[in-house]
Amino acid sequence: MPSRDRPLVIVANRLPVSRVRGTEGPRWKRSPGGLVSALTPIVRRAGGAWVGWTGTTGKAPDPFEHDRIKHVCVPISRSQLQRFYYGFCNGTIWPLYHDAVRQPEYHRHWWRPYVSVNKRFATVTAESAPPDSRVWVHDYHLQLVPSLLRQMRPDLRIGFFLHIPLPPEELFGRLPWRRQILEGIMGADVVGFQTQRDAQNFLSLARRYTDARTEKSIVHLHGHSLQVSAFPISIDFERYDRMAEDPRVIERSKQLQQQVGQGRRIVLGVDRLDYTKGIDVRLRAFQELLARRRDFKRECVMVQLAVPSRERIQEYRELRSRIEEIVGQINGEFAEVGLIPVQYLHRELPFEELVALYRAAEVLLVTPLADGMNLVAKEYVAAHGDGSGVLVLSEFTGAASELQTALMVNPHDVNGLTEMIALALSLPKREVSRRMQRMREVVSRHTVYDWADSFLAALTD
Numbered sequence: 001m002p003s004r005d006r007p008l009v010i011v012a013n014r015l016p017v018s019r020v021r022g023t024e025g026p027r028w029k030r031s032p033g034g035l036v037s038a039l040t041p042i043v044r045r046a047g048g049a050w051v052g053w054t055g056t057t058g059k060a061p062d063p064f065e066h067d068r069i070k071h072v073c074v075p076i077s078r079s080q081l082q083r084f085y086y087g088f089c090n091g092t093i094w095p096l097y098h099d100a101v102r103q104p105e106y107h108r109h110w111w112r113p114y115v116s117v118n119k120r121f122a123t124v125t126a127e128s129a130p131p132d133s134r135v136w137v138h139d140y141h142l143q144l145v146p147s148l149l150r151q152m153r154p155d156l157r158i159g160f161f162l163h164i165p166l167p168p169e170e171l172f173g174r175l176p177w178r179r180q181i182l183e184g185i186m187g188a189d190v191v192g193f194q195t196q197r198d199a200q201n202f203l204s205l206a207r208r209y210t211d212a213r214t215e216k217s218i219v220h221l222h223g224h225s226l227q228v229s230a231f232p233i234s235i236d237f238e239r240y241d242r243m244a245e246d247p248r249v250i251e252r253s254k255q256l257q258q259q260v261g262q263g264r265r266i267v268l269g270v271d272r273l274d275y276t277k278g279i280d281v282r283l284r285a286f287q288e289l290l291a292r293r294r295d296f297k298r299e300c301v302m303v304q305l306a307v308p309s310r311e312r313i314q315e316y317r318e319l320r321s322r323i324e325e326i327v328g329q330i331n332g333e334f335a336e337v338g339l340i341p342v343q344y345l346h347r348e349l350p351f352e353e354l355v356a357l358y359r360a361a362e363v364l365l366v367t368p369l370a371d372g373m374n375l376v377a378k379e380y381v382a383a384h385g386d387g388s389g390v391l392v393l394s395e396f397t398g399a400a401s402e403l404q405t406a407l408m409v410n411p412h413d414v415n416g417l418t419e420m421i422a423l424a425l426s427l428p429k430r431e432v433s434r435r436m437q438r439m440r441e442v443v444s445r446h447t448v449y450d451w452a453d454s455f456l457a458a459l460t461d
């Protein structure tokens with residue numbers, strides 16, 4: 001069979017559906033998000049399956065069909081969830097791979113469950129993948145799956161994509177299980193990263209910590225060869241572009257400017273509430289600006305949308321308290337009755353409302369200390385077809401290598417960031433529009449569909 005017609009199996013920590021209560025009892029509902037909408041039509045067309053966890057611990061449901069896609073569930077127990085997901089994935093790998101902006105913890109009692117959950121994913125995939133399938137494994141939860149799967153099913157073409165950054169030797173080298181992780185990933189035929197720099201880091205790590213030999217972007221290990229490249233992820237540009245032009249969204253965006261902004265210019269932040277996103281730094285910079293220019297609070301308002309995330313981890317609960325304390329301090333110091341400088345929303349908004357907010361915002365602050373890509377930056381660009389909107393973007397995001405006409409900032413530099421927010425608000429309209437148009441060309445030319453196509457083309461060769 002021509003290789004592009006081979007069935008496609010996606011393996012990811014989470015299934016692309018979640019259980020919701022309907023009027024006729026519980027049912028599965030497709031999860032929102034670019035990755036899911038990009039991959040589901042491809043899986044449906046190619047046949048195959050999506051392998052993942054339902055989000056509920058205990059016994060897994062039998063495989064089921066939803067939206068003409070086969071879903072295969074991997075069971076995870078409560079204690080595995082604690083040690084595999086909250087422990088190794090989010091206590092070791094997440095901080096280490098994000099430039100160790102928080103101290104990673106290394107525990108052998110987290111590593112063993114990581115190995116066993118990866119084995120479980122590999123076994124379930126090996127049992128359900130049709131002969132000669134292409135299998136695309138996603139992200140840092142499943143770095144051992146490629147090699148485990150290759151041992152069980154040598155007939156498969158295996159791809160692996162890392163959504164978060166891959167750190168350089170000085171940091172990665174600290175990981176007690178560095179060789180096992182690298183060899184785990186090297187079971188794939190194609191390994192993809194968000195940026196060239198991540199891909200280069202992988203090649204150096206492979207040479208340094210394993211017996212691999214590299215030849216340009218090809219790695220050879222124990223008779224197996226794999227290709228290593230950058231495949232920057234993107235968004236469904238048209239969906240955001242179209243939604244931002246919908247009359248209801250335009251109306252809502254005007255309403256937001258009046259209600260939230262009271263006619264003031266909106267400076268926006270949108271993030272999962274995560275310590276990598278630099279939410280505190282950006283609030284400090286806004287505070288500094290209010291202190292330097294007392295009239296500023298009549299001109300601008302900052303809206304920070306913080307989506308609840310990993311709330312069972314103590315560190316994330318502490319982060320939430322810290323952010324809320326800073327918001328409280330700023331408002332306590334600068335608010336007047338009926339005039340609040342920082343509006344803080346701790347919840348997830350419906351898609352339409354999010355796009356209306358993007359559209360209403362004159363400036364978007366994206367200030368992560370480290371971020372694989374950052375899709376929020378691209379979504380904001382897609383929602384500004386009228387050429388308005390200034391993106392202030394951290395140099396340490398994957399998006400920075402593509403969105404070069406954003407106003408770039410070092411998120412560790414509060415003074416620099418303060419000045420950049422002031423500059424963003426004073427840019428001449430023509431300059432705003434020139435920068436925005438350039439970014440729109442970049443994002444519209446490389447959507448999440450192009451991303452998936454290029455990865456699968458490499459996997460299919």
Ligand code: GDG
Pocket residue numbers: 032033034163164233270271272305307347348349350351354371372373374375376377379
């Ligand atoms: C990881 C990597 C990489 C946010 N608030 C709402 C909402 N969102 C949506 C956004 C966006 C998504 O969440 C966040 O994506 P990011 O890319 O910004 O960040 P992570 O969640 O950390 O994602 C990252 C990504 O994987 C993909 O590879 O870019 O670097 O860390 O799509 O729109 N959606 C809705 N309401 C909200 O309030 N509906």
